[in-house]
Amino acid sequence: FPLVLRALGPLDAIAQAAGRCNHNGLLPELGVLRVFRPEEERYPPGGYEAATKVTRLLLRSRGAEDMDLQSHTLYETYYQTLYDLIGTTTGAEGKAKELLSSIDHLDFEETARLYRLIDQDAINVVVPWDRATFRALEDELRQLGRPTTGWIRRARPHTVNLYRPKLRDPIWAYLQPASPFAKEDLRQDWFLLLDETLYDREMLGLKGAQDVWIA
DSSP states (O other): OOEEEEESOOHHHHHHHHTTTTTTSOSSSOOEEEEEOOSSOOOOTTHHHHHHHHHHHHHHHHOGGGOOTTOHHHHHHHHHHHHHHHHHHSOHHHHHHHHHHHHHTTOHHHHHHHOOSOSSOEEEEEOOSSHHHHHHHHHHHHHHSSOOHHHHHHHGGGEEEEEOOOTTOGGGGGEEESSTTOSOGGGOSEEEESOGGGEETTTTEETTOGGGBOO
16 A cells, blocks of 8 residues: 555554555555554453553653664663553563463463463454355355364455454354354354355445444
């Protein structure tokens, strides 16, 4: 893209968005990243909010001109400040010990659970933006029995990302787990939308689930 607009957030998320600017280097000029602050700033609690605060602090102290996203010293300052902040405000020191223990014991499932900066993680919902593609993905998944790397690669452009809804959120009734035989359906990452009328083709999101949208 020649221009990428990104709401203020964690520095690493902003850097990831910047990577979409002129990604293949084929444009005649450099891509432009513009970071803005929404009128209503709302962030998921925990690590994401803390990381955004650190990014805002760096912007104020350094100025936008000195925020070189390719500078390793910038990221050293960012992560050192972030981990100091998280350790004192969210009890992450204890979580870090649990993480190291799970790694030592080769407990990969527990490691995946603990290795999250954002405690409120996200899910991928395949939606019928293109109905023919949606049906094809649905049929292919039925034959495969579970999402494969190839299926996920084809499905990703047709997904809406949501912060994982709460256990009793009504939206779960309209989400079909992509792996029907998994032990814990609600811990899965991929779902199909069961009722296509819930998909808002103008807003590119799910009606009635705005509180868990990810922009």
